Amino acid sequence: MITILDKVKPSRISTKLSFYVSVFTIVAFTLLQIYNFLILKSEIKIQINKEQYTQAKYIAKDIQKKIAMRTKFLVALADKIPPQKIQSEVVITEIFKNNIVFTDFFPQGFAVMRPNGQGAIIEYPVIPGRKSLVVTNYEWFINANNSQGVIVSSPFHSEVIDEVLVVIAKALRDDNGKVLGILEAPIFLNRPGFMEYIFDKNFSEQSEILVISRTNKIILASSDPNLVLKATPMKGMDTFLDKAMEGFVGYGHTVTSVGDEMLVATADINSPDWFVMIRTPVAKVYQVINESLRAAIINGIIVSVSVFLAIMFFLFFFFNPLKKAAESVREMVSQKKSLTHIKGYKKDEIGDLIIGFNAAIDMVNERNDKLEKSNEVLESLSQVDGLTDVFNRRWLDKTLNHLWLVKTRSQQPLTLLLIDIDEFKKFNDTYGHIAGDDCLKKVAQTIQETIYRPTDFLARYGGEEFVILLESDIKEGALVAEKVRLAVSNLNISHSESSYKHVTISLGIASMIPQLNIKSVELIKQADLALYQSKEKGRNRCERYKSRS
Numbered sequence: 001m002i003t004i005l006d007k008v009k010p011s012r013i014s015t016k017l018s019f020y021v022s023v024f025t026i027v028a029f030t031l032l033q034i035y036n037f038l039i040l041k042s043e044i045k046i047q048i049n050k051e052q053y054t055q056a057k058y059i060a061k062d063i064q065k066k067i068a069m070r071t072k073f074l075v076a077l078a079d080k081i082p083p084q085k086i087q088s089e090v091v092i093t094e095i096f097k098n099n100i101v102f103t104d105f106f107p108q109g110f111a112v113m114r115p116n117g118q119g120a121i122i123e124y125p126v127i128p129g130r131k132s133l134v135v136t137n138y139e140w141f142i143n144a145n146n147s148q149g150v151i152v153s154s155p156f157h158s159e160v161i162d163e164v165l166v167v168i169a170k171a172l173r174d175d176n177g178k179v180l181g182i183l184e185a186p187i188f189l190n191r192p193g194f195m196e197y198i199f200d201k202n203f204s205e206q207s208e209i210l211v212i213s214r215t216n217k218i219i220l221a222s223s224d225p226n227l228v229l230k231a232t233p234m235k236g237m238d239t240f241l242d243k244a245m246e247g248f249v250g251y252g253h254t255v256t257s258v259g260d261e262m263l264v265a266t267a268d269i270n271s272p273d274w275f276v277m278i279r280t281p282v283a284k285v286y287q288v289i290n291e292s293l294r295a296a297i298i299n300g301i302i303v304s305v306s307v308f309l310a311i312m313f314f315l316f317f318f319f320n321p322l323k324k325a326a327e328s329v330r331e332m333v334s335q336k337k338s339l340t341h342i343k344g345y346k347k348d349e350i351g352d353l354i355i356g357f358n359a360a361i362d363m364v365n366e367r368n369d370k371l372e373k374s375n376e377v378l379e380s381l382s383q384v385d386g387l388t389d390v391f392n393r394r395w396l397d398k399t400l401n402h403l404w405l406v407k408t409r410s411q412q413p414l415t416l417l418l419i420d421i422d423e424f425k426k427f428n429d430t431y432g433h434i435a436g437d438d439c440l441k442k443v444a445q446t447i448q449e450t451i452y453r454p455t456d457f458l459a460r461y462g463g464e465e466f467v468i469l470l471e472s473d474i475k476e477g478a479l480v481a482e483k484v485r486l487a488v489s490n491l492n493i494s495h496s497e498s499s500y501k502h503v504t505i506s507l508g509i510a511s512m513i514p515q516l517n518i519k520s521v522e523l524i525k526q527a528d529l530a531l532y533q534s535k536e537k538g539r540n541r542c543e544r545y546k547s548r549s
Contacts, residue, residue: 034297040364041286044285044286044367044371045253045263045282045285047368047371048263048280048285048371049251049252049253049263049265050251051371052207052251052263052264052265052278052280053250053251053265053267055265055278056251056265056266056267056276056277056278057267059195059197059209059267059276059278060267060268060269060275060276061267063194063195063211063269063274063276064269064270066105066194067152067168067187067269067272069105069454070105070106070168070185070187071150071152071168072454073105073106073454074150074168074169074170074183074185075149075150075170076453076454077095077096077099077110077183078170078172078183080095080099081095081112081172081183083172083173083174083175083180086112086121086172086180086181087121089121089122092112092121092122092124093122093124096109096110096122096124097124100124105185106185106186106187108125108127108161108185108186108188109123109124109125109127109185110123110124110183110184110185111123111124111130111131111183111184111185112172112181112182112183112184113135113141113181113182113184114181115145115179115180115181115182116136117134117135117136117137117138117141117182118134118136119131119132119133119134120132120133121181127160127161128160129159129160130160133159133160138153138156139153139154139156140153140154140167140169140184141169141182141184143169144169144170144171144182144184145171145179145182147170147171148171149170150168150169150170151168151169151170152166152167152168152272153166153167153168153169154166154213154215154216154272155189155213155216155218155220155229157229158186161188163188163189163190163191164188164189164190164220164221164228164229165186165187165188165189166186166187166189167184167185167186167187168184168185168186168187169182169183169184169185170182170183171183189211189220189221189228190221190222190225190228195211195221197209206280206284207223207278207279207280208222208223208224208278208279208280209221209222209223209276209277209278210222210223210227210276210277210278210279211269211274211275211276211277212232212244212245212274212275212276212277213272213273213274214245214247214273214274214275215272215273217231217232217245218230218231218232219231219232220274232245233256233257234257237256237257238254238255238256238257239254239255240252240253240254240264241254241277244266244275244277247268248266249266249267249268249275250265250266251263251264251265251266252264252265253282256279260281260283261281261282261283262279262280262281262282263279263280263281263282263285264277264278264279264280265277265278266278295356299352299356306352339361339364339365340361341358341361342354342357342358383395385459385460387437387440387441387460388440388441388444388445388460389441389444389445390444390447390448390458390459390460390466391457391458391459391460392459392460393459393460393461393462395459396457396459396461396467396469399457399459399469400416400469400520400523400524401520403469403471404514404520404523405514407471407513407514408514408515408516411513412471412513413472413473413474413511413512413513414469414470414471414511414512414513414514414523415469415470415471415472415473415474415476415477415509415510415511416467416468416469416470416477416509416510416511416523416524416526416527417467417468417470417477417480417481417484417507417508417509417527418461418465418466418467418507418508418510418524418527418528418530418531419447419465419466419467419468419484419505419506419507419531420464420465420505420506420507420531420535421439421440421443421464421465421503421504421505422498422500422503422504422505422506422535422539422540423495423497423498423539424436424439424463424464426495426497426498427439427495427497427498427503429497430495430496430497439493439503440464442491442493443466443488443491443503443505444458444460444466446484446487446488446491447466447468447484447487447488449487450480450483450484450487451468451470451480451484455470455471456468456469456470456480457469457470467524467527468480468481468484473511474509474510474511474544477509477511478509478542478544481507481509481542482542484505484507485504485505485507485540485541485542488503488504488505489502489503489504489505489540491503499538499539500539500540504539504540505540506531506534506535506539506540506541506542506543507530507531507534507541507542507543508526508527508528508529508530508531508532508533508534508542508543508545509527509530509542509543509544509545510523510524510526510527510529510530510544510545511523511545512526526545527545529545530543530544530545530546531543
C-alpha cells in the first residue's frame with residue numbers, strides 16, 4: 001500500500017523539515033499542556049486544602065462558641081429558679097416563658113426532671129412524651145446528679161423526638177446541697193440554627209461536612225443524613241481519619257474505606273471532645289481541569305495536523321509566529337512571566353492553537369478568582385474585632401437587627417449605650433498608636449468584665465467607639481452606663497492632654513420599644529445625640545436621650 005510518505009522525495013529538505021516540525025509540534029504541545037496542567041492541579045489541590053482548613057476552623061470555633069453561650073445561659077436560668085418554688089408549676093413555667101423569648105438557643109424549651117429521674121416536674125413548652133420520660137439510667141442525668149456545675153451529654157438518639165441531640169443539664173439543689181431536680185435543655189445537632197453549615201446545598205454538592213466525637217467514635221452530624229450516629233471506620237481503613245481521631249489537626253488527602261480519594265481537613269472543637277472534618281472528592285476537584293486538559297490536547301492535535309499540511313506549502317510564512325508563541329509559552333512554564341494571553345499573530349491554525357491555550361488560561365484564572373473570593377467571604381464572616389477581641393461592627397448590625405425583631409414581637413424595651421473614649425486623638429498624638437491600641441484593649445476588656453449577664457452584648461462600633469446592647473429599660477441602662485464609666489475611670493490610664501489627667505469615657509443612652517415602622521438605626525441615632533450631649537457637658541459622663549418634641 002502506497003502512502004503519502006512514499007510519494008515524498010526524501011531529498012527534499014522542506015518536506016523533511018515540515019514533517020519533523022509537525023511531529024515536534026504535536027508532541028511538544030501535548031507534553032507542554034500535560035506539564036502545565038499538572039502544575040495547575042498541584043496548586044489547586046493546595047489551595048482547596050487550605051480553604052477546607054479555614055472553613056473547618058471557622059465551623060469548629062463557631063460550634064464551640066455556641067455550646068459555651070448555651071451553657072452560660074442555662075447557668076443563669078438555673079440561678080433564677082428559687083429552690084422553695086421547685087414544685088410550683090406556675091412559677092417555674094413563668095420563669096421559662098420569660099427567658100425563652102430572649103434567645104433562640106433552645107427552641108425546644110426547658111424541663112426540670114425529678115431527682116429520681118421518673119419523668120419531668122415541669123416543662124415548657126410541652127412536648128408529647130417528655131413529661132413521662134424515665135431518664136434514671138441516662139448518662140447525662142447521672143452526671144448532672146453528681147456534678148455541681150453544668151454538664152454537656154454525649155450525643156444520643158432521642159426517644160421523644162426522633163432526632164440526634166445532646167443535653168445540657170444542671171442539678172438544682174437546696175441550701176444543704178440536696179438535689180431538688182435536674183434542669184435540662186436539648187440541643188438538636190442536625191437542625192438549622194446550631195449546625196446550619198450542613199444544610200448549605202451549594203457547599204454540600206462539592207464537599208462533605210462531618211462532626212465526629214473522638215470519645216464515642218461516632219459521626220454526630222453530617223451533610224449526608226445517612227451517616228448520622230454511624231460509627232467511624234475501623235482503624236486502618238482511613239489513615240487520615242486515624243490521625244484525626246488521635247488528635248491531629250490540619251489538612252491533606254486520604255483514601256476512604258470505600259476507595260474514594262479525598263482532599264480532607266480537620267479542626268478541633270475543644271469542648272467537648274469533637275472535631276470537624278471537611279472532605280472533597282478529588283474527582284470533583286479535578287473534573288473541570290481534566291476536561292479542559294482533554295479538550296486542550298485534542299485541540300492541540302487537530303491544530304498540529306493542520307499546521308503540518310500548511311507547513312508543506314508555507315514553511316517560512318508560519319515559522320516565525322510559531323517560534324514567538326513557543327517562546328511565550330516557555331516563559332510562562334519557567335515562571336518568568338505570569339499566565340497571560342499569548343498575543344495572536346494571524347487568523348490561521350497557529351492562531352487557533354493560541355486561542356485554545358488562552359481559553360485554558362482563562363479557565364485557570366477564573367478558578368483562582370473564585371478561590372480568592374471564597375477566602376474573602378470566609379474572612380468577612382469573622383465576628384470578632386481583631387484588636388479588642390470583642391464583637392465587631394458586622395456582628396453588631398446582625399445582632400441589633402435580630403433583637404429588634406424579637407422586641408418588636410414581645411414589645412419589650414431595647415436599650416443601647418454608645419461609648420466614646422474622650423480625647424482619644426490627643427492620646428494617640430501624645431503617646432503613640434501602640435499605646436493607643438493598648439488603651440483600646442484595656443477599655444474593651446474592662447467594659448466586657450463589667451457587663452457580665454449572658455444577654456448583655458458589647459461590640460466595637462468603630463475607632464474609639466463601642467456599643468452595649470441591653471435587653472432592659474433606660475433606667476437599668478443608666479445604671480450600667482454609670483458602672484462602666486466608673487470602671488474605665490478607675491483604670492487611671494494616664495492622659496496628660498485630658499482635663500481629668502487620665503482616660504475617661506462619655507456615654508449616650510437611648511431606649512426604645514421597637515415598632516415595625518421604625519428601623520433599628522433610629523436607636524443608634526438617638527444614642528449618638530445623647531453622646532453628643534455628654535461631650536458638650538464636659539465629657540466623662542452619661543446622658544440619656546431626650547426627645548426634642
